[in-house]
Amino acid sequence: MQLVMCTEERHAAAILAIFNDAIVNSTALYDYRPRAPETMGPWFAAKNGNNFPVIGYEDDDGRLVAFASYGAFRAFPAFKYSVEHSIYVHKDHRGAGLGRKLLEELIEVARARDVHTLVGAIDAANGGSIALHTQLGFQHAGTIRQAGFKFGRWLDLAFYQLTLETPLHPVDG
Numbered sequence: 001m002q003l004v005m006c007t008e009e010r011h012a013a014a015i016l017a018i019f020n021d022a023i024v025n026s027t028a029l030y031d032y033r034p035r036a037p038e039t040m041g042p043w044f045a046a047k048n049g050n051n052f053p054v055i056g057y058e059d060d061d062g063r064l065v066a067f068a069s070y071g072a073f074r075a076f077p078a079f080k081y082s083v084e085h086s087i088y089v090h091k092d093h094r095g096a097g098l099g100r101k102l103l104e105e106l107i108e109v110a111r112a113r114d115v116h117t118l119v120g121a122i123d124a125a126n127g128g129s130i131a132l133h134t135q136l137g138f139q140h141a142g143t144i145r146q147a148g149f150k151f152g153r154w155l156d157l158a159f160y161q162l163t164l165e166t167p168l169h170p171v172d173g
Contacts, residue, residue, distance in 0.1 A: 001098070003105060006054040006067055014064035015054075016040055018088045026087065027123040027155055030148040045136035047071070052083070053109045057098050065093040068102035070110065073119050081116035087129075100132055102124060105135070107162065114167035124156035133160040 006015065047054050047069060056067035070085035085106055087099050097116035110118055122129045124143055134140075138160040149159035 001057045001059060001065070003086045003101075004058050004064075005104065006056045008040060011054075011056060011064045011067070012040040012044065013037070015056075015067055015088075018064075018067065018090050019090055022088055025091075027125065027148075027150055028129075030123075030150060030155065030157075031074075032150065037100065048101055051113065053106065054107065055102060055105055057102065059093075066098040066102055068106045070106060070115075070118065073117070077173070081114065081167065082119060083110060083115050083117070084119045084121060085110075086120075099129075100136070103132065103136055107164070111164050111166050116164055116166060116170065118162045118164070120160045121159050123159060124158040130158065133162075136162070138162045 004011075010172040016035060016037060016039075019029065023031045023034055045056070046052075050072065052069060054067060054069045055063045059065050066087070066089040067087065068087040070083040073079050073082040073084045083101075087102050087106070089098050089102075107118065118138075119141070120129070120138060121131050122133065124130075139162075141159040141161045143156050143158045145156050146153050146154040147154040
């Protein structure tokens with residue numbers, strides 16, 4: 001496996017397939033319908049335009065099997081040092097430690113880019129993701145009960161946060 005910086009040209013189709021599998025088969029995304037291919041251009045444009053990373057792992061044949069990114073936590077200026085991250089692993093590659101490696105790398109990228117707080121919004125029933133975040137130092141910051149409704153049931157959304165020492169000199173404005 002090789003860690004790569006994802007690009008729209010090389011990885012959009014694989015990212016879309018992983019997203020759509022998560023939408024259809026899990027509560028990792030609170031979407032109902034698979035995304036269309038034309039959504040990937042604006043998705044990558046938003047990541048690139050805001051200097052948000054998209055990192056992934058390719059297998060030995062160059063196929064993307066997992067990816068992670070972060071984006072704005074909330075759309076107000078004072079949240080500029082906080083990001084919400086996400087990690088997705090292809091169904092055939094789960095349990096191999098790729099999620100952990102991606103989250104560790106994402107933390108280092110965030111630190112290098114002067115992020116102060118990483119937030120993971122995790123379906124409260126996703127014990128594997130919660131355990132991973134806890135192992136890497138994230139702390140439970142609260143749960144919104146019945147925040148979503150999917151697969152005929154209410155879903156609780158748990159927030160986990162990791163506070164970094166960066167930036168060394170935060171500024172207003």
